[in-house]
Amino acid sequence: MPGAREERHLFEFDGGTISLDFVNTVSGMRAGNDPRDRVVTYPDLVYWAAQIGLIDDRQAAALYDRAEREPGHAAHAHAEAIRRREALHDVVLAVLSAAQGPVSAALVHAANAAASPAGQPWRPRAEMPIARIRP
Numbered sequence: 001m002p003g004a005r006e007e008r009h010l011f012e013f014d015g016g017t018i019s020l021d022f023v024n025t026v027s028g029m030r031a032g033n034d035p036r037d038r039v040v041t042y043p044d045l046v047y048w049a050a051q052i053g054l055i056d057d058r059q060a061a062a063l064y065d066r067a068e069r070e071p072g073h074a075a076h077a078h079a080e081a082i083r084r085r086e087a088l089h090d091v092v093l094a095v096l097s098a099a100q101g102p103v104s105a106a107l108v109h110a111a112n113a114a115a116s117p118a119g120q121p122w123r124p125r126a127e128m129p130i131a132r133i134r135p
Contacts, residue, residue: 003037003044011038011051021052023089042067042074045081 004011004025015021025048027036039045043064050060067074 003040003047005041005043005047009038011048013052018052018054019088020092022048022085023092025085026089039078039082039085042078045078 003009011021011025013021015024025037025039027038028034039048046055046060046063046067049055050057055063
């Protein structure tokens with residue numbers, strides 16, 4: 001299935017924040033019959049970041065070039081971004097559920113997963129995880 005860059009997809013940035021707009025790169029309900037992930041490759045991730053204004057065209061071109069030279073690093077960066085996107089999705093769902101009851105351990109676990117690299121404990125830090133899209 002082609003991704004956003006190949007289709008020249010124009011993202012809708014109506015989540016109110018960059019992080020929610022990133023969660024919304026999956027169209028449709030994830031539990032439904034036809035969810036559509038628009039960020040299926042590292043170039044799609046760069047394409048999204050350029051559209052939302054995290055990087056400019058020059059930076060995007062440099063990242064596309066580097067991804068071609070270092071496909072393994074690009075694949076790892078893409079996988080990490082998607083892992084964090086899905087963890088953030090879980091946080092959002094848990095927060096919505098918590099509005100109707102107590103905060104659960106699942107929320108804490110999902111928040112930790114969104115905030116820290118795979119397999120590492122969460123530590124507060126200044127940079128935002130979504131800014132780490134470079135391979």
